[in-house]
Amino acid sequence: MSKNFGESSTASATFAGFPERNLEDISQGSIVVFGAPADSTLPRRSGCSKGPKAIRQATMNALSCYFNSPSKSVVSIDTGKTTRFRSEAVGIDLGDLADCTEVSTETLKQIEKLTTGINDQGGLPVILGGDGRILEGFVNGLQRSLPELGVLVFSNRLDIPEANDLPSKALSTLLTSKPSSESYPLLAIGTNGIQPHKNWKEIQKIHGNIISAEDIHDQGIDAASNEIQQFSLQNKQILCVVDAGVLDTGYAAGTPSLNVGGLSPLQLIDILSKTNFTEKLVGVCVSNVAPSLDARGHSQYASAEALLAILGERLFEDIS
């Protein structure tokens, strides 16, 4: 498998300050980040191709308080909790995939192949999108060696969008794992609004669970975090997906589609901060970040904070 990465678009920042390396440098347990700058297509708004770079810069911004401390440790004034950034954590940034500016069957195959390669070498693949459609390639890549994959999705929709000639697909149809009476392989958080009935039915078929944005607004973030804890008990391998479209457009408009009534950035980050499923994490996908559509920079920043919260113990250590 050859590396097929373009000119580094990470000239100013890599993810969390990870060194920029090649596939050959992947070691067991390392976090391996790569970008898939595939843009969204009509009728959705374009701008996702700048997502990977924006997320990288936002993570550096989010981590600045840690880098600022001689011991890379910060204190939460509210809780008194002290957290250290594990600068010894092994991670590499592969840069962005070349020839990945639009979603196509070819692009998805590239992503699938790369993901499989990372997984086979024992790395934890983290993909920075790019259009939400990249999830298909990512899931396919993981499922080659992880047949019992459970997917935790933060998204306002129950499918991955159509792109170019590729029709939309219900989230559940991406999975090959079979649900059992005790477990379900799909948990969707933050869905809201009108959804196609067929997507709903597909999710019902695999006994998927949905915690809507409205549930979270009404009952608080515990409605989601409790469910996530339950989900992590039932699934041995978890892929976590953060679709920036789960965020309310009034808070973070930098996504291809609009979402009224979605989650606030603080809700998203707090839900992920309160849960811990890092041991079972086998992959992370962050998608649908279109920074040019959000002059305030909230979309990429919220996505970056969410990603850091997902990586949890892999990157951070609780000291107190």
Added chain:
Amino acid sequence: MPLRTAPIPRMAGHLSFMRSVRANFEDLSSGSLAVIGAPMENSNNLKSGARFSPLAIRETSVYFGWYANPQFSNPINIDELELFDTSSINEQLFDLGDIPILGQTKFKADELITRSIEEVYKRNATSIVLGGDSSIIAPVSRGIAEGKSAAYIQIGGKTPGTSNTELSQQTSAPLASLLASGKVKLKDTCILAPSENPSVEFIKELTDTSAKIFSSNQLNNMDSNEISDLSLTLSNRNLPVIVNLDLSSVSSELHGMSDKPVFNGMSLKLLRRVLVAIARAPIATLILTGHNPTVNGLSIVKTGQRLIVTALVGYLCSRLGLINDFKSNDN
């Protein structure tokens, strides 16, 4: 008889801060509040724009120049049921204009800022300095501290990794350079709603010196007297009190105009309450930083500017003694 014999439309004419009287240093006296612009920034091209903040704040503030219109004197803040007696505001609030920094070297610009603030402070007047970015804090503080030291209240903004400058990697936290220069001692510092979690080293240093730090959640649960005690305690040490209000103290979804988004910052109501409370002490100067009006374009009204000016109106009315009572329904 002046040229104009009637009020002009709200956005017309020369836009001084809240339509206050344009004045010179000589017009200031004890009890005056001078608004002065320091349009200076160190930002690089992508993030530049903070130097337009004084202009943008003045432009927005004319919406609050109601006291200049006889139809609207003595307004009521309907949210707080507060009555402002603004009849004397024209004798107390002055706009000195901007410090002419353009084209100057950094050294000269710093000196100009320091000298200008000295001129205000030596007349026992207080000031609101419209930044610019946080690079104006050090020269403003020099103008107040006058070779001694000052107390410092930071609202929002970054904290240093450590006050030990040899170890500190952080150069953009303004407090770091104030501590390094000795203008401010850590024990005379209070930090409210910082924009990010402070380092464990800095927290320990603060704790060792009994300096205070509060998050926005904690401030929300304090009553106004507790908040005003923070500034009163510092001023009782016979030190001039400098307040730096950085826009990053406010939740970014309310404005989106500062560099780093903060999702758990203060609401406008809380910010106003904090400013009104701390203004009970004789604050020497309030320095406004962190506002980049070009983020969403420089236009008639920007939410962030409105927010800042709304909060500042509460501050200056409190500072000038125009609000008398705190309501019991603080929270």
Added chain:
Amino acid sequence: MSKVDLNLSMQSVPSFFGAPIGDIEDLSEKKIAVAGLFCDHFSQGEPGARYAARQLRYASTPLLANGLKISTPSNIIDVGELNVFPIEPIKTQSILEEQSSRIQQTGARLLALGGDYSLIPALVSGQLKAKPDCHLKFIRISRNLDAAETPVAQKNPMNRSSATRQIAEFCGGASSIAMLGVSDLSSIEEYEYLSDGFVRSAHQLSKSLTGLSEQIVDDLQDEEVGFYLSVDVDVLALPSIRSNSPYLGTGLSPEQLTSLISELGKLPIIGADVTGFIPDLDLSGSAASLTVIEIIRCVIEAMSQESALCH
């Protein structure tokens, strides 16, 4: 105290070209009172010209002029905005007349910026009231003639499309009017009304300006005159500069306009205005504002010149 010897003076709030801010008592002979017009309520077409004065102040302030050195003409005073009553045309007309007259009585000349042409008849009327013995001739640089029949005055005394006719009546007839830069699409009735005046199209002017001022003076048959110069930004053939007339793609370039204004500087200009500019309110719009600032500077220079042709 600082070791650096610095002359400590503050930069005031933005004013036109950084000029001193003053009022009626600061005006005298040789001074030009630059005033803003915060009003675009009485004309059809796109609103926004009310903000022109403010944006022009910003554009001529060095901090905002993208580092360009904009020198301050030494004889101007920014007197702020003239009073207007945006929903009361009769009151607005009256107060503009009064303010214009008071400024002229000091010996200073008025340069009004912003707003639109519907306000100008009142300023001209004020000029005439201040100096009843002066024969005032009116030079208008605009794409439009705006010489339509005057509607019932009581109903709408401030109407852009008939402003030229109003001014002609104030100044003693159409022979007192010179229209420059007119587009070829004006109505025949308006042309006929102005047949006694001096009319040149943008196309004619673009060929040559030589002797234009002499022609205007010759045609007006009277050397004992003062001139009022009214410049409308709609004469420009630049889509990037918005005016309250729709863009037609024809007109003068900024260079042609400034050359024209310089040529007219040979005449004794005792009052002027630059109107019709709708500024962008974002910084990106400052390029258009800078262009208009150059035009205004040209007008100020023209007003400051000693007349070579008339006394």
